[in-house]
Structures are given as C-alpha cells and as structure tokens.
Amino acid sequence: MNKYFKYTALTAIALAAAAQAGHAQEAVTEVAEVIASPEPSEYTVWILNSLLLLIGGFLVMWMAAGFAMLEAGLVRSKNVTMQLFKNMALFSIAAILYYLIGYNLMYPGDAWIVPGYFGNIHVAVMEAVGLAPENADAIDYASTGSDFFFQVMFCATTASIVSGTLAERIKLWPFLFFIVILTGLIYPIAGSWKWGGGFLDADFGFLDFAGSTIVHSVGGWAALAGALVLGPRLGKYPKNGGVHPYPGSNLALATLGTFILWLGWFGFNGASQLAMGSIGDMADVSRIFVNTNMAAAGGSVAAMVMTQILYKKPDLTMALNGALAGLVSITAEPLYPTLGIATLIGMVGGVIVVFAVPFLDRIKIDDVVGAIPVHLCCGIWGTLAVCFTNPDATWMGQIISIVIIGVFVFVVSLVLWLILKATVGIRVSEQSEIDGLDLDELGMECYPEFVAARA
Structure with a gap:
C-alpha cells in the first residue's frame, strides 16, 4: 500500500x-x-513490540518441530518414536516449569539479594483481561504475555539440545526429570545472570544478543555432562579401535528438520531485538534476518567444502549441521556484522563442526546428532566472535562469562546425572538397546512394517 x-x-x-x-x-x-506525525504513539510502539515477540515466539516454537524431525532422521529406525516422544514431552515440561518457576527466577527485578532472589520464585502472571492503556506498565516495552511466550520458547530450545545427544540409550523418565531441573532452575538461573540484569551483565559487560551461550552452550554443557555419565551406545567404539558408524534412519526428515530450524531462527534472532516500533528498530530487525541467513549459508557451504577436501565426498549430515553451526555462531551478535562478516562467522562455525564431530569420536564421547559440536563448540565461538564486530564487547568479559556459565551448568548437570545414575539408573538394559527403545520403553514403533531385524 x-x-x-x-x-x-x-x-x-x-x-x-x-x-x-x-x-x-x-x-x-x-x-x-x-x-x-513522524513518530508512532507510545501505544502503537507497545503494540508493535508485543506483536514482534508473539511472531518471534511462534517461529521459535516451530523449531521444536525442527529438532524433532532432525533427531528422528538421525537416529536408527528402532528409536524414532522415542525421540519424537521426548521432544513432545520436553517442550511441554519446559512450558509448565518456566511458568511455575523459571520466568520470575530469570527476571528477578530488584530481588537480587539472597534470599530475596530465590524468594522471587513464583508463578508467572499475565495482564488482566481487557487491559486498560494506563495499566500497561508491567513490562514497559511490550505485554507481559508476549514476553513470557517468547522467553518460554528459548527455555524449551535449551532442553531440545540435550535430547539428541543422549539418544538411543537413555531411559525416558530419568531424562524427563533432568529436563524438569534444567528448565525450572539451571537455565533460568544462568539466564538471569545476563538477561535478568545479573552480575555478568552488570560487572563484566557480557554480550549475548540472542543466546549463543545462554541458550545453546547451556544446552551443550548439559548434554556433554550427560554423555560422559551415560557412556556410548553399544558397539559404537569397538575394543579393537575405530568407530562403528550408525547411519540415521531418514535423511529426508533430517534435512526437513534443518530447514525448519533455519526458518525458526529468524524469530529466535530477529525478535530478540525486542522492538519494532520505530524505523531504526525495524531496520535492525531486517538486518538481523539477513545476517542470520547468511551465517547459516556460510556454515553449510564451509562444511560441504571441508568434507569434500577431507573425505573426497561431501557429507549431507555435515552440511546440515554446518548450517546449524552457522546459526548458533551468529546468534550472540546478529546485528553488528556486515553481510560478508556474518557469512565468515558462519563459515568458521561450519569448519568447527567438521573437526569437532570426529574429535568427540576419538575421545569416545558419543553424540548421536552432533549437538555438542553445533551448540556448545559453536556457541562458544559465536560468543567470542562478538568481539570482532560489537565495539562494546571485551575479550575478558566474554571469556569470563563463558567460563562461569560453563562451570555452573556442567558441574550442576554432572552432579544431577550422577545422582540419577546412582538412584534410579539412567541407561536402558543391553537387550533394550539392541531391540530399540521404541518397543522396550514405549511399546510402539515408528516404522513397524519396515523393521525386519534388530541391529
């Protein structure tokens, strides 16, 4: 018009x-x-900001489908239903726990002095029905409902990262109990230190625009701790050395999942601008979109080229994870880079994944879908890369913050996994792993007419 x-x-x-x-x-x-009038009214700004968060929120929610499809495609046929079930369950658990505990714990306001901080644990509360304009001050830039909706999707994304790493050998209910603690306590506490106005933000000037560290590395550290305690899948690392590959069941699904995640990432990064009520904000959102896209493309192309050079054939799974690596890498700072720099940041992420995946195999850490290289390794890289483009970033502030969050999440997760292992156990029996978790844990299969033998 x-x-x-x-x-x-x-x-x-x-x-x-x-x-x-x-x-x-x-x-x-x-x-x-x-x-x-050259400027919109304050009510118009509030409405547009709320709309951005809602649109971003449902795009990030769509990433849950992306994780489910990616994992379903990269596990073996006998474990597909379990991965689909876990993704449905963890998303629902994350939503409820973030409502009960996480949202107010992550944004404590002035209640930073212990026990005031933990005294801030209570359920999230939305605005009254038919909110009057003069009462729209709970969150001054947008509605509380839109903010909660957007933030809860980030919480669920963190949980999704853990699922793929531990696939094909973990019991269902201990895994879901870990997700309760991760989404209700671990993620909100770590997030509050930056996005809730905590000490990483105030004392170290930590910059993490949309969560390369707060979301992706948190999920990656939790997944790494779980993989160390759980151990590799049966036969993955034979006693005589080497690595036994377990090809995924459906690379078409894995590819679909990657493109869904790519699409959802525009909401993940773009809506993290948190505002579109001015020309400047809308221009910045647009800039974030195109930088996000270029980083993904760069990561994928880099992975294609590197696998051709190293293995004499390009690898589709590496190309998929390369795109995701580029997306994670740009998430910490998608606004300041130029298109060329954003592409380079993504390309470095793609290269990291190509080398990190076999490195984990060499040290016998079994990550079924490559989540640790993508989300942890590239989350760290992306957080450091902020220093190349954002003039307010400092190397010391970024490094210290990465270390503090990494130690907190890894240690707490490791202790929790060890407690679960010592009490209820976290690994299925050998026979269950051979038969597949679909039958043993759920009593149903995703492809019953195609599964002729167990391997």
Whole structure:
C-alpha cells in the first residue's frame, strides 16, 4: 500500500465516520495531524513490540518441530518414536516449569539479594483481561504475555539440545526429570545472570544478543555432562579401535528438520531485538534476518567444502549441521556484522563442526546428532566472535562469562546425572538397546512394517 492510498483511505474512513456525527472538519484536522506525525504513539510502539515477540515466539516454537524431525532422521529406525516422544514431552515440561518457576527466577527485578532472589520464585502472571492503556506498565516495552511466550520458547530450545545427544540409550523418565531441573532452575538461573540484569551483565559487560551461550552452550554443557555419565551406545567404539558408524534412519526428515530450524531462527534472532516500533528498530530487525541467513549459508557451504577436501565426498549430515553451526555462531551478535562478516562467522562455525564431530569420536564421547559440536563448540565461538564486530564487547568479559556459565551448568548437570545414575539408573538394559527403545520403553514403533531385524 503506497502512502497516497494509505492516507486517502484513512481520510475517507475518518470523514465517513465523522460525517455521521457532524464533525467532518474536526476529522480532517485529526487525520492531517496523524499523517504529519513522524513518530508512532507510545501505544502503537507497545503494540508493535508485543506483536514482534508473539511472531518471534511462534517461529521459535516451530523449531521444536525442527529438532524433532532432525533427531528422528538421525537416529536408527528402532528409536524414532522415542525421540519424537521426548521432544513432545520436553517442550511441554519446559512450558509448565518456566511458568511455575523459571520466568520470575530469570527476571528477578530488584530481588537480587539472597534470599530475596530465590524468594522471587513464583508463578508467572499475565495482564488482566481487557487491559486498560494506563495499566500497561508491567513490562514497559511490550505485554507481559508476549514476553513470557517468547522467553518460554528459548527455555524449551535449551532442553531440545540435550535430547539428541543422549539418544538411543537413555531411559525416558530419568531424562524427563533432568529436563524438569534444567528448565525450572539451571537455565533460568544462568539466564538471569545476563538477561535478568545479573552480575555478568552488570560487572563484566557480557554480550549475548540472542543466546549463543545462554541458550545453546547451556544446552551443550548439559548434554556433554550427560554423555560422559551415560557412556556410548553399544558397539559404537569397538575394543579393537575405530568407530562403528550408525547411519540415521531418514535423511529426508533430517534435512526437513534443518530447514525448519533455519526458518525458526529468524524469530529466535530477529525478535530478540525486542522492538519494532520505530524505523531504526525495524531496520535492525531486517538486518538481523539477513545476517542470520547468511551465517547459516556460510556454515553449510564451509562444511560441504571441508568434507569434500577431507573425505573426497561431501557429507549431507555435515552440511546440515554446518548450517546449524552457522546459526548458533551468529546468534550472540546478529546485528553488528556486515553481510560478508556474518557469512565468515558462519563459515568458521561450519569448519568447527567438521573437526569437532570426529574429535568427540576419538575421545569416545558419543553424540548421536552432533549437538555438542553445533551448540556448545559453536556457541562458544559465536560468543567470542562478538568481539570482532560489537565495539562494546571485551575479550575478558566474554571469556569470563563463558567460563562461569560453563562451570555452573556442567558441574550442576554432572552432579544431577550422577545422582540419577546412582538412584534410579539412567541407561536402558543391553537387550533394550539392541531391540530399540521404541518397543522396550514405549511399546510402539515408528516404522513397524519396515523393521525386519534388530541391529
């Protein structure tokens, strides 16, 4: 709609309404004032900001489908239903725990002094129905509902990262109990140190725009701790050395999952601008979108080229993880880079994945879908890369913050996994692993007519 048509339409509507009331002249004056005003009203800004968070939120929610499809494609056929079930369960658990505990723990406001900080644990509360404009001050830039909706999707994304790493050998209920603690306590506490106005933000000037560390590395550290305690899949690392590959069941699903994640990432990064009520904000959101896209493309191309050089054939799974690596890498700072720099940041992420995946195999850490290289390794890289483009970033502030969050999440996760292992156990029996978790844990298969033998 061009300006002439828009303003003519506004004028016609206003005049038609005013003519019935006998106030045509007043309507013309009012419309002229609206057209002449270069800035939207504070109510318009509040509405547009809320809309951005809601749109971003449902795009990030769509990433849950991406994780489910990616994992379903990269595990063996006998474990697909379990991965789908875990992704449905962890998303639902994350939503409930973030409502009960996480949201207010992550954003404590002025309640930073212990026990005031932990005294801030209570359920999230939305605005009243039919909120009056004068009462829209719980969150000054947008509605509480839109903010909660957007933030809860980040919490669920953190949980999704853990699922793929530990696939094909972990018991269902101990895994879900870990997700309760991760989404209710671990992630909100780590997030509060930066996004909740905590000490990493105040004392170290830590910069992490959309969560290369707060979301992706947190999930990666939790996954790494779980993989160390759980151990590799049966036969993955034979006693005589080497690595026994376990090809995924459906690379079409894995590819679909990657493109879904790629799409969802525009909401993940773009809506983290948290505002689109001005020309500057909207321009920045647009810039974030294109930088996010270029980083993903760079990561994928880099992985394609590197696998061709190293293995004489390009590897589709590496190309998929290369795209995700680029996305994670740009997440810490998608605004400041130029298109070229964003592409280079993503390319470095793609190269990291190509080398990190076999490195984990060499040290016998079994990561089924490559989540640790993508989310942990590239999360660290992306957080450091902020220093190359954002003039407010400092190497010391970024490194110290990475270390503090890494130690906190890894140690707490490791202790929790060890407690679960010593009490209820976290690994299925050998026979269950051979038969597949679909049958043993759930009693159903994703592809019953195609599974002729167990391997």
